Amino acid sequence: MRESHEVKPETKPFQDLAKWATKAPEGEKLISTAYGDKVTKDLQFVDNEPGVHKPDPILVADHVTRKFGGMTAVDVEHFEIERHGITALIGPNGAGKTTLFNLMTGFDTPNTGEWRFDGRDMAHMQPEKVARMGMVRTFQLTKVMSRLTVLDNMLLSAPVQPGEGMFRSLIPGLWKKQEQANIDKAEALLERFLLINKKDDFAGSLSGGQRKLLEMARALMRDPKLVMLDEPMAGVNPALKQSLLDHIMSLREEGTTVLFVEHDINMVRHIADWVTVMAEGKIVAEGQPKSVMNDPAVIDAYLGAHANIDLGDDSVLDLKESEEH
Amino acid sequence: MDFLTIISDTLGELIAPTTAAYVLAAIGLNIHFGMTGLMNMGQAGFMLLGAYGFAVTQSMGANLFASVCAAIALAVIYALLLGIPTLKLGPDYLAMVTLAAAEIIRIVGRSTAMTKITGGSAGISPQDFTTQFEGTSPLPNGATTFLLWTYNNNIANSWWLRIVAWVLVAVAALLCWRWFHSPWGRVLKGIREDENAIRSLGKNVTTYKMQALILGGIFGALGGIIFVLPRSVQPDSLGRAVTFYTWTILLLGGAATIFGPILGSCLLWVLLTFVKELMRGAIPDTVISSNQVESLGWVIVGVALMCLVIFRPQGLLGDRKELAFDA
Numbered sequence: 001m002r003e004s005h006e007v008k009p010e011t012k013p014f015q016d017l018a019k020w021a022t023k024a025p026e027g028e029k030l031i032s033t034a035y036g037d038k039v040t041k042d043l044q045f046v047d048n049e050p051g052v053h054k055p056d057p058i059l060v061a062d063h064v065t066r067k068f069g070g071m072t073a074v075d076v077e078h079f080e081i082e083r084h085g086i087t088a089l090i091g092p093n094g095a096g097k098t099t100l101f102n103l104m105t106g107f108d109t110p111n112t113g114e115w116r117f118d119g120r121d122m123a124h125m126q127p128e129k130v131a132r133m134g135m136v137r138t139f140q141l142t143k144v145m146s147r148l149t150v151l152d153n154m155l156l157s158a159p160v161q162p163g164e165g166m167f168r169s170l171i172p173g174l175w176k177k178q179e180q181a182n183i184d185k186a187e188a189l190l191e192r193f194l195l196i197n198k199k200d201d202f203a204g205s206l207s208g209g210q211r212k213l214l215e216m217a218r219a220l221m222r223d224p225k226l227v228m229l230d231e232p233m234a235g236v237n238p239a240l241k242q243s244l245l246d247h248i249m250s251l252r253e254e255g256t257t258v259l260f261v262e263h264d265i266n267m268v269r270h271i272a273d274w275v276t277v278m279a280e281g282k283i284v285a286e287g288q289p290k291s292v293m294n295d296p297a298v299i300d301a302y303l304g305a306h307a308n309i310d311l312g313d314d315s316v317l318d319l320k321e322s323e324e325h
Numbered sequence: 326m327d328f329l330t331i332i333s334d335t336l337g338e339l340i341a342p343t344t345a346a347y348v349l350a351a352i353g354l355n356i357h358f359g360m361t362g363l364m365n366m367g368q369a370g371f372m373l374l375g376a377y378g379f380a381v382t383q384s385m386g387a388n389l390f391a392s393v394c395a396a397i398a399l400a401v402i403y404a405l406l407l408g409i410p411t412l413k414l415g416p417d418y419l420a421m422v423t424l425a426a427a428e429i430i431r432i433v434g435r436s437t438a439m440t441k442i443t444g445g446s447a448g449i450s451p452q453d454f455t456t457q458f459e460g461t462s463p464l465p466n467g468a469t470t471f472l473l474w475t476y477n478n479n480i481a482n483s484w485w486l487r488i489v490a491w492v493l494v495a496v497a498a499l500l501c502w503r504w505f506h507s508p509w510g511r512v513l514k515g516i517r518e519d520e521n522a523i524r525s526l527g528k529n530v531t532t533y534k535m536q537a538l539i540l541g542g543i544f545g546a547l548g549g550i551i552f553v554l555p556r557s558v559q560p561d562s563l564g565r566a567v568t569f570y571t572w573t574i575l576l577l578g579g580a581a582t583i584f585g586p587i588l589g590s591c592l593l594w595v596l597l598t599f600v601k602e603l604m605r606g607a608i609p610d611t612v613i614s615s616n617q618v619e620s621l622g623w624v625i626v627g628v629a630l631m632c633l634v635i636f637r638p639q640g641l642l643g644d645r646k647e648l649a650f651d652a
Contacts, residue, residue, distance in 0.1 A: 107521065131527035139525070145518035147647045148511070155508070156515050157526045163508030164528075166536045170503050179508065202646065222527065 048287025064113030134225035146204030154186035345490035351586035353544030359581035362517030370427025375546025400546035579640025
């Protein structure tokens with residue numbers, strides 16, 4: 001056991017967060033910031049260079065390559081994710097971020113490479129086993145079960161399901177109690193994700209943004225150790241986005257590690273402890289958000305010169321233009 | 326034209342053992358297709374195997390319970406053999422494989438090499454396998470008239486067979502209702518919607534699909550037993566056409582509903598008999614011969630089904646809302 005496990009915050013019921021639907025009520029804060037503080041402290045001394053070793057990694061990948069015909073989609077020499085950290089994976093379109101997700105979660109098979117999750121070898125593992133180990137992902141193109149209700153979509157993800165055996169399912173007495181517990185948990189999450197009014201609608205009737213939310217809520221239903229979110233905030237309105245960011249930070253305090261792909265730089269800056277930049281299948285830069293965002297190579301390849309400017313703010317743009325002339 | 330005969334013949338189809346046999350087969354197909362999304366185009370294969378498993382062991386002198394178990398065991402083995410290589414395939418490929426596999430069973434069954442066991446293309450005649458079943462009947466010998474219908478109590482197309490068949494249907498429907506509304510059924514429906522999403526939630530999709538294939542196959546095999554009891558085991562009477570009738574019944578009643586298979590089967594056979602009997606009675610033999618009536622009956626029912634699929638694609642009991650999102 002490492003020292004880090006001793007700073008575990010006192011556990012409070014998860015449902016508390018449901019009341020925060022759009023913003024935290026007056027005077028209420030995260031239960032604790034112990035894990036966040038620890039990760040910040042630990043990562044302070046880590047060098048900002050690609051493939052660097054981290055103090056307490058939950059996922060360690062080595063020599064992972066994936067070729068599609070002649071094209072190398074992923075070629076990652078060494079990659080670590082810090083436990084309890086919130087790691088952002090950014091990079092231009094086609095950089096191999098989603099392919100890396102697919103490889104790590106067993107949905108795709110690498111040409112070479114191995115990786116360990118929480119000390120266990122994960123290469124060549126079936127996706128369902130990966131999920132059962134506590135590594136749960138969402139999809140960039142959402143996958144919701146259209147002709148099931150929103151609540152059923154959530155319940156499918158519950159980890160403890162005695163009623164999912166073919167014979168046991170015939171005797172409701174064996175699973176009714178657990179089912180009710182799962183329903184309560186699902187409803188608390190749906191409330192948090194502003195989907196509670198939709199719980200009895202078919203998931204196919206949800207909008208694109210709502211499907212993103214449902215998928216994220218569904219992933220959290222499993223209490224994952226590592227949750228991998230593929231563009232979780234694409235198509236989510238700003239107020240809700242803010243609240244979900246709070247939620248992601250609170251997840252960490254419950255012991256979850258987060259890895260996400262996102263193109264929204266403000267979000268990355270706001271919540272990420274660590275940023276990994278991919279381009280053409282390789283990890284080209286890594287480090288604290290501030291230092292990575294100021295890396296000229298990253299700015300040129302991905303962010304663009306106007307990354308720090310709100311493009312909706314005309315006065316800033318005018319100022320910028322007058323400076324240039 | 327004798328209306329009373331037409332009506333009693335037509336309504337007789339409502340409780341006919343063959344109707345019940347198709348209900349059982351359609352309930353099995355409903356588990357495959359309606360719940361899990363497996364395109365099984367070979368339900369007749371399960372039925373034929375069930376029929377052979379029952380009739381062959383009966384003719385060898387096994388007891389009734391052992392014969393039913395043999396039929397079920399054959400269906401389970403067939404489902405396993407079929408499922409292991411094919412369940413990873415997409416729905417269209419699974420359809421091809423199941424269709425071909427059912428044909429293999431029929432052709433092997435009717436081949437001369439198998440004459441000693443299956444009777445070849447002549448099949449197994451009723452006196453070889455129905456006596457034990459008829460012997461279990463608690464009813465007295467003779468015939469009974471109930472409402473419009475008169476049937477023998479115990480022999481061949483009997484009241485006893487009707488009672489057993491429909492009790493079996495009731496039990497199957499009850500089990501299905503339980504399964505449909507359980508977490509197990511929810512996983513199957515999830516697989517129907519999106520396999521990869523279910524994988525990402527930690528479920529072993531192949532196991533669930535295999536369970537569904539086996540379970541639906543068992544209902545198919547039971548349907549096969551009921552199907553052959555009032556007649557004889559004839560490999561060619563359980564060919565592709567039976568699979569397509571079963572699909573028609575399922576889509577007519579509504580896939581993924583509990584009562585869809587029952588309503589679909591009753592309606593199809595009642596309608597078909599009614600149309601045929603009416604044409605025989607109303608149209609003189611010189612205009613349309615009775616052979617032609619047989620075919621024309623199917624044509625008319627076919628057109629009616631086309632209209633149904635166009636105007637009510639979810640089937641009679643289905644929920645139209647479910648069709649709104651074809652993801």
